[in-house]
Amino acid sequence: NRGPTGDPGVRGPPGRCKSGFLLVMHSQTTSVPSCPSGMSTLWEGYSLLYLEGQEKAHTQDLGQPGSCVRVFSTMPFLYCNQGSCQYASRNDKSYWLSTTEAIPKAPVSGYQIQRHISRCVVCETPSPAISIHSQRSSPPRCPRDWEVLWSGFSFLVHTGTGDEGGGQSLTSSGSCLKQFFTHPFVECQGSQGTCHFFPDIFSFWLTHVSDQGFNSTSKDVVLTDPTEQRNRASHCSVCMKSAN
Numbered sequence: 001n002r003g004p005t006g007d008p009g010v011r012g013p014p015g016r017c018k019s020g021f022l023l024v025m026h027s028q029t030t031s032v033p034s035c036p037s038g039m040s041t042l043w044e045g046y047s048l049l050y051l052e053g054q055e056k057a058h059t060q061d062l063g064q065p066g067s068c069v070r071v072f073s074t075m076p077f078l079y080c081n082q083g084s085c086q087y088a089s090r091n092d093k094s095y096w097l098s099t100t101e102a103i104p105k106a107p108v109s110g111y112q113i114q115r116h117i118s119r120c121v122v123c124e125t126p127s128p129a130i131s132i133h134s135q136r137s138s139p140p141r142c143p144r145d146w147e148v149l150w151s152g153f154s155f156l157v158h159t160g161t162g163d164e165g166g167g168q169s170l171t172s173s174g175s176c177l178k179q180f181f182t183h184p185f186v187e188c189q190g191s192q193g194t195c196h197f198f199p200d201i202f203s204f205w206l207t208h209v210s211d212q213g214f215n216s217t218s219k220d221v222v223l224t225d226p227t228e229q230r231n232r233a234s235h236c237s238v239c240m241k242s243a244n
Helices: 110-116 226-232
Strands: 021-026 040-053 056-059 079-081 084-086 093-097 119-125 129-133 146-159 165-167 185-189 194-196 202-205 235-241
Touching: 110 194, 129 146
Parallel strands: 056 165
Antiparallel strands: 021 119, 040 056, 040 093, 040 119, 079 084, 093 185, 129 235, 146 165, 146 202, 146 235, 185 194
């Protein structure tokens, strides 16, 4: 005979998602970020922004796993032509997200480079993540039934030596960086084996605009105070559809 129903069991731990959706998180520090609770870590690495070869830029979307490479190198590629391949023999360059470490006065080499290179992690998530930009000095709220993964600043375009560079799609989580500073990336030269914050590399950020919803005027202003710079930059949130 069947006995009485027993007491309910203890609730189990959160399940690991196996969705195939990927999320990349860049710490902008030398510490590897942790995936959100319940999400699987696929690999850890270093935050690659873009490469320059043959004087042409090849940009990585910071929201895609290709921007998180497992091994750092000042020159992570070689070039091949007419039956031969060469490495670090030209003035090709690599550009990496940097950390909050103070800008050095001279190019750095060897293990001194490590303190300036951002770390990253690739996570598997239950649903895709998107960025939302407020164009205000406060982060926007995620839509109903979406949860915020992090808030930050709206990173738009970057340029390096000459007129080469690239940008981030504003829907990509890579367009919402947790930290704002005027030098969010560093240039590395493979032939020299060094990295430096050269004066001809620029970052472009969405800005705080009028609260009226439409702004047709712009006033020339130079901001040198870090707090004023952060307040003028647009804030953003990275959101993901809630599992429940």
